[in-house]
Amino acid sequence: MQQHGYLTWEARMKILLGTAKALAYLHEAIEPKVVHRDIKSSNILIDDDFNAKISDFGLAKLLGAGKSHITTRVMGTFGYVAPEYANSGLLNEKSDVYSYGVVLLEAITGRDPVDYGRPAPEVNLVDWLKMMVGSKRSEEVVDPTIETKPSTTALKRALLTTLRCLDPDSDKRPTMSQVVRMLESEEYPIPREGRRRRKNQAGAVETESHNRKSTDSSDRPILMTKTRSDHRTNA
Numbered sequence: 418m419q420q421h422g423y424l425t426w427e428a429r430m431k432i433l434l435g436t437a438k439a440l441a442y443l444h445e446a447i448e449p450k451v452v453h454r455d456i457k458s459s460n461i462l463i464d465d466d467f468n469a470k471i472s473d474f475g476l477a478k479l480l481g482a483g484k485s486h487i488t489t490r491v492m493g494t495f496g497y498v499a500p501e502y503a504n505s506g507l508l509n510e511k512s513d514v515y516s517y518g519v520v521l522l523e524a525i526t527g528r529d530p531v532d533y534g535r536p537a538p539e540v541n542l543v544d545w546l547k548m549m550v551g552s553k554r555s556e557e558v559v560d561p562t563i564e565t566k567p568s569t570t571a572l573k574r575a576l577l578t579t580l581r582c583l584d585p586d587s588d589k590r591p592t593m594s595q596v597v598r599m600l601e602s603e604e605y606p607i608p609r610e611g612r613r614r615r616k617n618q619a620g621a622v623e624t625e626s627h628n629r630k631s632t633d634s635s636d637r638p639i640l641m642t643k644t645r646s647d648h649r650t651n652a
């Protein structure tokens with residue numbers, strides 16, 4: 418499944434589907450649910466068959482039945498943290514869904530979530546994606562190192578799933594089991610509610626970039642967990 422050291426589209430989607438299933442288990446199959454809080458590509462380990470394993474539970478929080486969210490000190494990794502959690506410390510499993518959306522986007526594009534080496538409109542991967550999709554240039558976001566390009570349907574399915582995970586409104590993000598169903602779905606376009614949501618995307622994008630400006634104006638990472646000792650002190 419590998420070509421010249423780069424992962425193929427199919428390998429990437431297998432890893433992301435496995436990760437989605439693991440998160441669906443943590444969020445929906447156990448009680449209390451587990452919010453990982455540090456979902457990012459370096460915390461997804463893979464074996465030779467591209468089976469995914471989520472690692473680094475040092476920041477994980479438990480969320481008991483009947484609790485819609487907890488308020489906690491903001492932790493995680495710059496570029497992956499959901500806007501409502503970064504802005505107000507409000508945490509629930511939908512924060513992991515956002516971070517998962519960023520990882521899915523990395524897999525599609527081969528780009529880092531924040532890359533200061535790129536031209537200004539491309540520094541923030543999520544903003545760049547929304548701009549590209551908004552100007553009907555979706556085909557151009559695919560990682561150029563993928564030799565066999567995904568079909569238009571497969572790409573649209575992955576991008577629609579990504580955009581839904583990245584919804585600035587955490588309540589509108591899908592659950593991880595819905596993400597699994599979307600990624601496995603053979604149909605396109607997928608759900609009705611997905612289409613309705615996309616019509617509202619422009620307004621939603623506006624809200625998010627406004628939020629980001631107000632928090633990131635200092636240009637420094639809002640949070641960092643570079644070392645394991647950080648995890649221990651702050652978990």
Ligand SMILES: Nc1ncnc2c1ncn2[C@@H]1O[C@H](COP(=O)(O)OP(=O)(O)OP(=O)(O)O)[C@@H](O)[C@H]1O
Pocket residue numbers: 455458459460461462472473494642643644645
């Ligand atoms: N068991 C493992 N087998 C192979 N590679 C691993 C293993 N655990 C971690 N890695 C890799 O080692 C590197 C460092 O991992 P580490 O978890 O220390 O830092 P990180 O994921 O970049 O940040 P964080 O401390 O926030 O998790 C990452 O690229 C990660 O994918």
Ligand SMILES: [Mg+2]
Pocket residue numbers: 459460472473
């Ligand atoms: Mg790690």
